[in-house]
Amino acid sequence: MLTLLMMAAAPQMTDMDACLLNAVKESVGDVTVAEVKILCEEKLNPERELHDSALDHRIAEERISNASDFSLTAHKNNYVLPFTFNQTPNQAPFDPDELPLQHTEMKFQFSFKMPLTVPLLDDSGRLFFAYTNQSWWQAYNSEYSAPFRETNHEPELFWVQSVDWQLGDWLVPFWVLGINHQSNGQNEEKSRSWNRIIGSLVFEKDDWTVLARAWYRLPEDEKESPEDSKGDDNPDILDYMGYGELGLVYKHNDHTFSGLFRNNLDFDENRGAVELGWSFPLGRKVRGYVQYYYGYGESLIDYNVRTNRIGVGLEMTPIL
Known part of the structure; x- marks a missing residue:
């Protein structure tokens, strides 16, 4: 009876109180109350325009999730484009009698990361492992068994260091340094791969x-002959991919616009690429996604061939 009276006399717990309590119970480590509050406000008021930046929300969400060691979170955005149209498919690596490429194919990407250490260096740094898979599937080419034309595998190991730098009106919340391997898992003439040390700065x-x-490409030995299984499969890849890239994300209400830009900075033989994306809400958990790519290096098999592709589909985990 005393318990019932105490429950009746106690003030009713609000949705915000319940969310905060649940988040605090689930999180450990150095997650702050402010970060928990940011996440709860977003969950309880998805239509309200929040004053915190999109990056603040992404960081808060990941820190709460990563408070449980070895948890998986999204790394790059995860999406599936059931329909893409490539105006310039690269037929060269494939026998046209065995696999004549179609202009239409599916493209998808899934990407995750996981912390390998507890927060170090005053709780401001952490080591991560990440893996990204990007695939191009001739799904509608049923007459030729609808094969996967290309799949790129990208494991990486990197250190994320939180900082609080100010550059004019821009905030630099963290920097990243890591080692990256990317390959297409093929052999002989279709084999492509490279290893890089990559440094990143984020501005908001x-x-x-x-x-x-x-990035700096780690050197490889030259092939003794084109048929040799050992040695550099693509010695000229930097001529097409350059030495870095610039990514932009602009979030307006619940719409996200993104751009990725590369250039080799060679004025005699200038080559580059641009990828544009638009992510928009379709429901509570699903987002529409439109992607356009023009230039070199969309995939490793096409690193030295210009691609012109438009695709539409769904985005499961957004960039921000």
Whole structure:
């Protein structure tokens, strides 16, 4: 009876109180109350325009999730484009009698990361492992068994260091340094791969987020002959992929616009690429996604061939 009286006399717990209590119970480590509050406000008021940046929400969500060691979170955005149209498919690596390429195919990407250490260096740094899979599937080419034309595998190991730098009106919340391997898992003439050391800086201001990445390619031995299984499969890849890239994200209400830009900075033989994306709400958990790509290096098999592709589909985990 005393318990019932105490329950009746106690003030009723609000949805915010319940969310905060549940989040605090589930999280450990150095997650702050402010970060928990940001996440709860977003969950309880999805239509309200929040004052915190999109990056603040992404960081808060990941820190709460990563408080449980070895948890998986999204790394790059995860999406599936059931329909893409490529105006310039690269037939060269494939026998046209065995696999004549169609202009239409599916493209999808899934990407995750996991922490390998507890927070170190004053709770401001952490080591991560990440894996990204990107595939191009001739799904409608049923007459030729609808094969996967290309799949790129990208495991990486990197350190994320939180900082609080100010550059004019821009905030630099963290920097990243890591080692990256990318290959297409093929052999002989279709084999493509490279290894890089990559450094990244993230800048944010209001609804804008900028990612600047620069890389150094780890050298490989030259092939003794084109048929040799050992040695560099693509010695000229930097001529097409350059030495870095610039990513832009602009979030307006619940719409996200993104851009990825590369250039080899060679004025005599200038080559580059641009990828544009638009993510928009379709429901509570599903988002529509439109992607356009023009230039070199969309996939490793096409690193030295210009691609012109438009695709539509769904995005499961957004960039921000």
